[in-house]
Amino acid sequence: MTDASSLVERRRAASQRQFLDVATAEDALQRFWQAADPQPLGDESVSLDEALNRVLASDIQSPVDVPGFDRANVDGFAVRAQDTVGAREDAPVVLALTDDVLTPGVEPCSTVTAGFASVIATGGMVPRGADAVVLVEDTELVERDGRQRVQIGKPLPAGAFIAFAGTDVGRGETVLRAGQLLTSREIGVLAAIGLAEVPVFRRPHVAVISTGDELVQPGQPLAAGQVYDSNGSIVASALREIGCEPVRLGALPDEYEAQQKALRHALDCDAVILSGGTSKGAGDLSYDVVSTLSDPGVIVHGVAIKPGKPLCLAVTGSKPVVILPGFPTSAIFTFHQFVAPVLRAMAGMPVQTHERVVAELPMRLSSERGRTEFSMVSLMRTDDGFAAYPMGKSSGAVTAFSKADGFIRVDAQTELLPAGSKVEVQLLSRSLAPADLVTIGSHCVGLDYLLQQLQKEGLATKSMHVGSQGGLAAARRGECDIAGIHLMDPESGEYNTPYLEPGMRLLKGYRRMQGFVYRRGDARFTGIATPQQAVTAALGDADCVMVNRNAGSGTRVLIDELLHGAQPAGYAVQTKSHNAVATAVAQGRADWGIAIDTVARLYELEFIPLQEEHYDFVIPESRWELPVVQRFVALLQNPDVQSGLQALGFQR
């Protein structure tokens, strides 16, 4: 019991300490920046071939003129413009030729004097005396007095078809400035002025350490209660994206000595990023280790934001040391908001600007008073702008960050943003990825399969899973092209059609079988033939735990009908998907639930068929004629696609 009470006491102490010290987001950013005072780490010279995506460390003055000489821009003859004055097709000027044949790379021997011309090719060096080039198409070669001459049928202005030396880049001109990120365009300029090597800022080496007893590296098997170390990979990749070099030091257990040793080693790098496991306890341990640093040591521990409250920001001897929260979305969000700006400055990268768009919230969003909340959203284009769908996943969800287009900020003072609010969305990427087809509604493995076929054709699709009712609402508001729904009208027993509203069309999808699922070998249900009998058996055993679905889902309607008002153990556990139901049963956290046969098979559960339901597609009239929607319609007619759906357990 000592173990339990010490754990509890440590947690309580930690939570109280954090509450006392907690900083606002702005304050945390500013204090960390000031303590770190980030500067580029010095220069190194790299060859032009290695310079892509590096940052220039010095201003570059051109050592040469570009072009380096007056250059002919066409094939023809270098002439004195004044010699062509008055030339007409019917009264051409005839000029003698010098001995020069000025192909590129050839230095002229002769000056072009009055009455003379030199043959010149595109890129050739215009000889002294000449001030124009006449196009070969505008000339004839003629023989006169035993010598070849050129006949010119129209007058030329001085400077015609000549690029003068230094007009692109003048010698001594600053062509690029320190801090410039080098893309192919800048590399072209550096090559044109003849630089084979360029001075670039050294990339900061950043140690990446994950901590947590529960962490397992990708590729290894997971035991119960363990999780994959995703933060290590996310942080390492995100570091590369901002011009840093990650130095991965692996995942450490929650042991003080191990972490202290690793931190000492990590401080050979220019910065250190630790990320806790999912436990606040692990964060405390890392904090204990980091809090031994000085000069100046910990700057911020705890920020009044969600996600990301346990963030710890420290600096030692100008090296930033950071403990990111363990949950992936919190970790990556706080990395980008608080840590990346400092590391970018150390890498010499230009300050990142974030694009923003204004969008409308399709549903209300509640928030906790007293801390700034950042809510990941997915943007859907509407007829007059954007709708911002909150991802609605917890900070533990690694997919929240990966599927979001951006996030909105809800002030510490705001408790509720009503549906229809205009919000400002800060984009995660520099620009929006436009989707060819947007689906919003109930999630189904069958719809997944259909979208996959479209993706194979190169079409970009975007999905939000907000349940059948949410899909209908999105279709009404014009936020989606297609809403997947499976709603039974309790009066008529008819699926979907009764829910159609004016301006919507119904596209018949497929049927799928709902049923009672339980673990293989569970004697309570073995041999039972109908779901109703199975439920009766379940209700007869007080230890038998169910797993429920969320209110408003089509499946919940079925469950409530089966239970006739009973609320057995587990009724309150309202999961949001067929997969969640099947997992709970497969892992023994519950004993039964209602789910579709496709997932029952996936999780190797027993399945007693209950009701075949219709999963159909609601399409706003205004979208019906879109080529991508028609492509979707055609897909459902395709025999190969139909067999694909059938193989998954869906009947057309």
Place this chain on the structure above:
Amino acid sequence: MTDASSLVERRRAASQRQFLDVATAEDALQRFWQAADPQPLGDESVSLDEALNRVLASDIQSPVDVPGFDRANVDGFAVRAQDTVGAREDAPVVLALTDDVLTPGVEPCSTVTAGFASVIATGGMVPRGADAVVLVEDTELVERDGRQRVQIGKPLPAGAFIAFAGTDVGRGETVLRAGQLLTSREIGVLAAIGLAEVPVFRRPHVAVISTGDELVQPGQPLAAGQVYDSNGSIVASALREIGCEPVRLGALPDEYEAQQKALRHALDCDAVILSGGTSKGAGDLSYDVVSTLSDPGVIVHGVAIKPGKPLCLAVTGSKPVVILPGFPTSAIFTFHQFVAPVLRAMAGMPVQTHERVVAELPMRLSSERGRTEFSMVSLMRTDDGFAAYPMGKSSGAVTAFSKADGFIRVDAQTELLPAGSKVEVQLLSRSLAPADLVTIGSHCVGLDYLLQQLQKEGLATKSMHVGSQGGLAAARRGECDIAGIHLMDPESGEYNTPYLEPGMRLLKGYRRMQGFVYRRGDARFTGIATPQQAVTAALGDADCVMVNRNAGSGTRVLIDELLHGAQPAGYAVQTKSHNAVATAVAQGRADWGIAIDTVARLYELEFIPLQEEHYDFVIPESRWELPVVQRFVALLQNPDVQSGLQALGFQR
């Protein structure tokens, strides 16, 4: 002479051949795409650490649930929600503790039955029977009957602080689809589902060959008439940017056998990109080599576009073989427009979308009838949108592409876009690089130095050099923050002030010395003390060639005053910068010109002072109070900056 006439005949033939076969831009794109029929080249497996910026080759279904178990989102106690019904602070519920202490990674031993609770930490596995977690802050540990118990002061809803298994990612769910470009966000998802390796498309290997007798590799010295091979570096970097692996095969002379041998070798790669030197002749030779290919061979030779007319697109055995035009802007423009889409498809990269903005042309733009012209533009923000400044450089200019924000397309039928036209600008990058300070006007090495100081402070600046008059016009239209001008009023002899208009302020800049420049040791001018005497000496020698400046420039006013109406040889060569004047004299293409002493020193020319002129800054009243403008004003007062300017030859 045979040499001259054969060169001329070859050019003429080439130009006629191209004219007959020439394709429209759309036609060229479509024919090349159809012949190449680009497909990803197959898969390879890479470790997650190497997967950044690669393209996923297969759909990824999750092999696990994420979370893999019902996970506590806070530190506290796992309980049955129904046990907390009715709990109040003054009438708390007291529960016994099981033996479990569920830190992350620990598998529960006990089921939570009525009246019991298990200690659990954030990330811990919720035990069977429990359906809620109570926050440690909302509890007290109490001792009763010799056992530690937990006292809970408020009721909990079922599901409180639990992330149910599979709610982030369900087992079997498609988490990412083939064709997805992997950023740190996707890599996080792949790590979270435990993948250590991922299938990605193989990167196309693309051979890069430059051709041209005049080409010299960066880092080597240039002889007269030679140019640096910039296309090799630009194309190689641009290939990396679109997911290809460049295989650089160097620069080849204009020799048939050498090129044929190189092409044979290059066809080991998945595609070949040749780029001509600056000569059309070199392009013809490469064309002769490429035209020997079959299956099907050359698809397009010559496209009715500018820049880029000589583009050659071929395919052999499904491998694209391309000859880009030699001039850098033509090469990189045609690469992006015609070649990159095909190579991206081979790399499996998503189709690139191009952002567009509408802008106003501040000046008229003329275009050649009969071919589609693409004009590189620099965008300046105005009060009500954007102004698009045509870069006005030839296709030989490597800086045109590197400094442009985008380009506009002028149809083959359009000969002139008047000033004020609304044009659609296709951006070169996915988003606009905003500048903190925009300067438009006359170019000066001193202004360059001042902007450099601002850049050192992290401010982004953008400059367009359109002459003093152009700068004044830009200031009038609100397109710039600062216009650098040096215009003498011929009446009063006063600089700049007479040109001010209402709504503009003048910020005094510095003085610079204009003078007569000539090569060292030119006996015609040696010992002469005044520019007027030097000009008299020049006019007395018919072989003495001058170099002029463009009409409208401040320097041209000085020149015309000196010449008193005379127009000696070279008068028609109207260069656009001090640098161009100095280069012409230094290289012997001209014997004298008028330029500032800074460039005279740079090019080691003799200098006879003519006139001190005032280079000042015109600032629209509406911009005066901008912090960045005030920073610029302060810079000019800074003693260090003043000595810096002085060292360059500019007097405050």
